[in-house]
Amino acid sequence: MGHTFADNILDTYVGVYQFHRATDISKAALYSQLNSIKSFTDDWYLHRTSGGKIALPEAFASRLDVHLNTYVEKVTSHDAGVTISVDGETTEYDAVVVATTATNAKEIYTNPTEGQRAVMEQAKYAASIVVAFKIPAGTFSTPTGNVADTVSAVWIPYAESTLLSSYSNESEKGKELVRDGKTLLLAFFREDGAHEYIPKSDEEIFAAANAEVTRLCPFINDASVLEPHDLYRWEEAMPKFYAGSLKKVKHFLETDQGKNNIWFAGDYLNAPWTEGALRMGQRVAGQVDESMQ
Template identity: 30%
Template sequence: MDSNNLTVQQFNNEPVMSKRVAIIGAGIAGLACAYELQKAGHEVVVYEKNADVGGRMATRVKDGLEFNPGATFLSRHYHTLRDYSKEFGIEWAPLDAKRTHRVVRDGKAYPLGLKNPLEVLKLSVLSMSSRLRFLWFLLKLALQKVPGDFFDLSTTPDELDFDNASHHLREQVGDEVVDYIADPFTATLHFYLSDSVSTAMMLTLLKSMVGNSEFCAEYPQGGVQAIPNALAKTLIVIKNANVVSVTPAQAGVQVNVGGQFELFDAVVFACPAPAAKAMLAHPTQAQTELLASVSYGSTITLAFRVPVDLFADSTNCIYVPYVENKIISSCIFEKSKGPALVRDGKTLFNVYLHDQSAKELMGKSDAEVLATVLPELEKVCPELRDLLHKTALCTRGFELRNCPSPWPGGGWEGVDCRNTAKNLPHPSPPLARGGNKSEFRNSKTRETCDCIAPVHFHDIERWPHAMPKYLHGYVTKVKQFVQDRQGENGIYFIGDYMNSPWTEGAAQSGKRVAERIAHDLRSTTYDLQTESRS
């Protein structure tokens, strides 16, 4: 498209004068916004700083296994993402219906399920008195009309944003429910605790989740990144883009990309708030206050290749209460996703860190992260602990031994143990160096052989801005901005931190703001120009 010429197209049987819009960020929010604007007849350019699209909806294929370091599944009630998937022919499959969840208390695993309020009575991790208090709370909530949409928290009335979830729940149902249900549930999904969640978010989430048959995990063919990839193929996406600054100007909004200047009618920030804050020149007071109010929970995702029969039962997710472990927030056994996550008898076991521990480890090396995580992992997953502590013997009598640096640079070395009278479990785990097989080495003869090790370190991803925190008062602040200040000087903000939780909320945010931009642009009359400066 020649960006120097305005074109008139038809959209919804109305003439549309094509305008130029820049989207900063090719996550699901930015791609959805760009896709809808392009359908409305506008010229859209998406700038992405990374080499690939998707953001938290990323999928990496390594050693034949799909690793989703961010969003690891979708839900049947993600209607916007489901509609895009149907449009592009991406099929979703439900996770294994037999899968179960567990929560850890005092080093023991307890079953965890909450498909309907009455299942609270089966929560053996809680005392009976706590179960009854929790059941009464959920039954009252089920009978109440909780206004608002979880995926668009700006639709909730201000009076729902009256407290943080932790404080409110401790008053209503007690400390035990918060420590062993609310906090681990929040930390599994958001990596931080329920004191960083407002009552507006908590109440709308519980209302949308409990008893909702559509609240059911599913997995798209090709991984969660299949949807962003499909959207990106229809758009102009400039990857590895260095957006230096975005400056409102008299004739539009100027974007400096690596020293080259482009003029747009509107610019949409679809990136984390700190990145938007760094790029936006001359923000309004409202924009400054909005971006300054955003805070994020962090996590580090680690993936290990483990045997598909690691669990004797159908365990899928391990919820780890913060009162039990300050490092690990949850673990997910990926076998339930089907063939894409199973190869050569192995599947992935993903480990997610709590917000605070992730922040402390964010700048550490992979080896330092593993050195911290592995001992904690043994505490929360007995099956993995037993596997890690088994003496690994290959068919030629080589034993797997811990080297000082487990990963990377050293790995695990084998020594000849055929003359050992008794093979005792090692205090450190037999973690493989990499690949599907590990090298075992006879320390005397230097003879080597290949042997399949029980556990392999697979991959790691650091997420400094994993999930925004919806603190008490934050939902109301963003709601006011959306109503009164969104679009000032041609600048728009979208994504989960704009009261749009999770990937579905982010996609809805992009689609919703695209409609607003299209409306706003129809009322503008200034000429469109493109200028370049060195």
């Protein structure tokens, strides 16, 4: 029973939320997530933002001076503050929040403390590929015709597919995801499948995803229904909370967060998914504000 549960339930959960196998997540990380589901069940129900997910960052951005498509060359701390080099020009700041992946942070932060370097070096990521197909908007409707019975997402055990971890019906996210009678089906690659297909052409990726979705999805009886729309090679999709990683991050947060007026934020710092990254951003903003008093 233990192995059966691990292979078909726990591994499926980890594959959906993290894209890798359950063997790559620590007991502490897994137990904390499962305890969250048990203790804060209502918070795990899906809630849609009016206007789509983009509405939230756009609302934040409307109150800030945001620069898009801007290449940050390097971030350097010094006694008087922090210097940022952007597109060949440098600007001085009192403090800087580096809110990006550990890989990007390592590339731009020129003189980290030993503790800051260590937390960037310890980060590991799982890859994925997200493939979007256009489908008729009513494809996932159930025979009852009841909207509440419409399928939103399907989790796939590893035993059933070594390529995909899940697929979703995007029409469930709001009417803005239905256009001209079509919506999107998103297929998510597991880490192993992503590593195999990331170097391949878009056509090969679409073909592999099409064949697997057609095989697995009872609502799709004809492969021609899946119309290729877009895909994204997500090489650092989710951080891995492997055994020992939580303690390493905890040590960094207690000893080197904010050193040299450089603050780190991101999901790899024990803050999984969009929700965790958002909460961490709020926490870091408060810490920066307090340090500037």
